[in-house]
Amino acid sequence: MPVDDLDKRIVGALVGNARATYAEIGTQVGLSAPAVKRRVDRLLATGAITGFSATVDPSALGWTTEAYVELFCRGRTSPSDIAAAVSKYPEVTGAATITGEADALLHVRAADVRHFEQVVERIGAEPFVVRTRSVIVLSRLVSRPDILPPGDFG
Numbered sequence: 001m002p003v004d005d006l007d008k009r010i011v012g013a014l015v016g017n018a019r020a021t022y023a024e025i026g027t028q029v030g031l032s033a034p035a036v037k038r039r040v041d042r043l044l045a046t047g048a049i050t051g052f053s054a055t056v057d058p059s060a061l062g063w064t065t066e067a068y069v070e071l072f073c074r075g076r077t078s079p080s081d082i083a084a085a086v087s088k089y090p091e092v093t094g095a096a097t098i099t100g101e102a103d104a105l106l107h108v109r110a111a112d113v114r115h116f117e118q119v120v121e122r123i124g125a126e127p128f129v130v131r132t133r134s135v136i137v138l139s140r141l142v143s144r145p146d147i148l149p150p151g152d153f154g
Contacts, residue, residue: 003048006031010039011049018052063109065116066137069123070102077103077128085126091119102133 003011009029013020022033022040029036043049058066073082079097082104086092094107106123110116116136124132 003043007039007043007048010036011043014040014049014052058109062111065110065112066140067108067110067116068135068137069106069108069120070098070133071104071106071123072101072130072132073103073128074130075128079104081128085128086123089119089123091115092123 006029010025013025013028017024022036025031026033026036031039040049058064071082071086082097083095086095086104086106089108091108091110092106093109096105097103098105108116108119110119113136116134120132120134123129
C-alpha cells in the first residue's frame with residue numbers, strides 16, 4: 001500500500017519520539033489512538049517502518065574514536081564477500097560500496113586510537129584486502145541519524 005500524508009506525519013512523529021503513545025501521536029496528526037495503531041501496524045507489516053531503536057551517544061559507552069576506512073580489494077571481490085567479512089567486526093558500524101578508487105567505505109567506532117589501529121590491522125589482514133586508507137574524525141559537524149526525505153513528515 002502507498003504511504004499517504006497521514007502515514008508520513010505519523011512516521012515524522014515517531015522519528016521525533018519513538019516512545020510517544022498512540023494517543024500522543026493521534027493528537028499531533030488528528031486521529032484516534034486506535035487509528036494510529038492500525039496505521040503503525042500496517043507500516044510495520046509493509047516494511048515502511050523497519051523497527052524502533054534508542055539513539056545512543058557512542059562516547060558515553062566508551063567509543064570515543066570515529067573513523068572512515070577505505071578498502072581496496074583484490075580482483076573482483078563481490079560486495080557480499082566484503083559485507084560478510086566486515087560484519088564480523090563490531091567496530092564497523094556501517095559499510096558501503098562506493099565510486100572512485102576504493103571498493104568500499106567503512107564507518108568504524110573504537111575506544112581509542114590504539115583500538116582503531118588494531119581493528120584496521122585485522123580488517124587489512126582479510127585475504128581480499130590489498131590496502132586500506134583511513135581518516136579519523138576530529139569533530140562531527142552535522143549528524144542526522146533520523147533524517148527523513150524531503151516532504152511533509154511532520
